[in-house]
Structures are given as structure tokens and as C-alpha cells.
Amino acid sequence: MGKFLRFARRVFVSTSLLLSIATMMLWVRSCSTGDSFDRYRENVAGPGTYHDTRGVFSTRGTIGVGYLRMLPPHVQDWPADEGWKRRAMPAQPVAWPHRWALLGFGYWNAALPTGPGGGGMRMTGVKIPHWFVAWVFMLPPAGWARRAWLARRARRRLASQLCVACGYDVRESTERCPECGTPVPSPDGKGTLLSLLPPGEG
Ligand SMILES: [Zn+2]
Numbered sequence: 001m002g003k004f005l006r007f008a009r010r011v012f013v014s015t016s017l018l019l020s021i022a023t024m025m026l027w028v029r030s031c032s033t034g035d036s037f038d039r040y041r042e043n044v045a046g047p048g049t050y051h052d053t054r055g056v057f058s059t060r061g062t063i064g065v066g067y068l069r070m071l072p073p074h075v076q077d078w079p080a081d082e083g084w085k086r087r088a089m090p091a092q093p094v095a096w097p098h099r100w101a102l103l104g105f106g107y108w109n110a111a112l113p114t115g116p117g118g119g120g121m122r123m124t125g126v127k128i129p130h131w132f133v134a135w136v137f138m139l140p141p142a143g144w145a146r147r148a149w150l151a152r153r154a155r156r157r158l159a160s161q162l163c164v165a166c167g168y169d170v171r172e173s174t175e176r177c178p179e180c181g182t183p184v185p186s187p188d189g190k191g192t193l194l195s196l197l198p199p200g201e202g
Pocket of ligand 1: 167
């Protein structure tokens with residue numbers, strides 16, 4: 001593997017690890033604090049028309065992305081358009097009706113009333129749990145750690161003249177491990193060990 005590829009993989013694995021840790025920290029934070037990054041717009045299609053908001057949020061163990069449209073006549077104040085903005089508030093469970101929800105995954109697409117005289121609202125969105133996002137980001141570093149551990153074990157076995165595949169003592173064997181049939185490497189360490197080591201870890 002070339003130097004650049006090795007470097008790129010290292011960056012990818014470290015970034016993934018950091019993102020996983022950041023997601024876990026956000027998960028802990030989401031138990032008490034809800035975070036969102038969103039934008040509110042008023043009278044989107046002209047005076048007296050609908051308001052809307054869209055954004056991403058993190059609250060009570062789930063990360064969501066959603067859109068909400070508030071239909072006229074409006075009976076509630078609507079936040080002014082301040083562009084895309086990060087907001088923090090006390091964590092609330094995602095309380096609106098879901099079409100489907102399981103283990104922190106879910107989606108909603110619902111029309112809800114907005115009180116007497118109000119035109120109602122329409123909301124749609126999806127959510128996924130923090131644990132799932134953290135788990136996905138943990139896959140590359142876990143794979144790297146496993147390959148590094150296998151390579152280390154193979155080197156240790158080779159140094160002690162044990163079969164690199166199963167650990168059986170092959171000091172008396174010349175060609176193949178009597179236990180699993182893996183070819184015994186030559187004393188210079190070439191051959192089977194290299195085939196077991198992941199690229200770039202040798
Ligand atoms: Zn063996």
C-alpha cells in the first residue's frame with residue numbers, strides 16, 4: 001500500500017473514531033439538553049401564507065431531521081427569520097405522532113391542529129438513535145484495532161515458532177502445521193506471515 005493510501009486510511013479511521021466519541025458525548029448531553037440547528041421563515045409565499053421551519057436536532061437519545069409547515073390563519077407567534085441558527089433548550093422527548101418508531105428509529109408525517117381558529121400544521125421527518133450513529137462511526141476504528149491485534153499475534157507466534165494461524169508448536173514441523181495444515185514459514189519469516197498480515201501493518 002502506498003504512503004498516501006496509508007495516510008488517507010489513518011485520517012479516515014481517526015476521523016471516524018472522533019465522530020463516534022463526539023456522537024456519544026452528544027448522546028449524553030441529549031438526556032438533559034436538546035440541541036437544534038434550524039431556520040424559521042415567516043409568510044414564505046407572501047403575506048398571510050404559511051410559515052415553515054426545517055432543521056436537524058438532538059434530543060433524548062435521538063438525532064432527527066424534520067420540516068414543519070404552519071398553515072394560515074395563524075393563531076401563534078412565529079420566531080423571526082434569523083437564518084440558520086444553533087439553539088439549545090431543555091431536552092424534550094419527540095412527542096408528535098410517529099407513523100413508525102422502533103428502538104429510537106422513526107419517522108413522522110402528520111397534520112396536527114394548532115388550536116381554535118388556527119390553520120393547523122403539517123410536519124414530516126425522520127430520527128435515528130445516537131447509539132446507531134456512534135456504532136457506525138466505531139466500525140472503521142474497530143476493524144483497524146482487530147487487524148492490528150491479528151498482526152501483532154502473528155508476529156509473536158512467528159517469533160516463538162508457533163503456527164501463525166492456530167498457535168500450535170511447529171518447531172518440530174518442517175512444511176505444514178500438524179494441527180491445521182497452514183504452511184510453516186521459513187526461518188527468515190517470509191511466506192505465510194506476510195499473507196496473514198494486513199497491508200500496511202507489517
Ligand atoms: Zn496451525
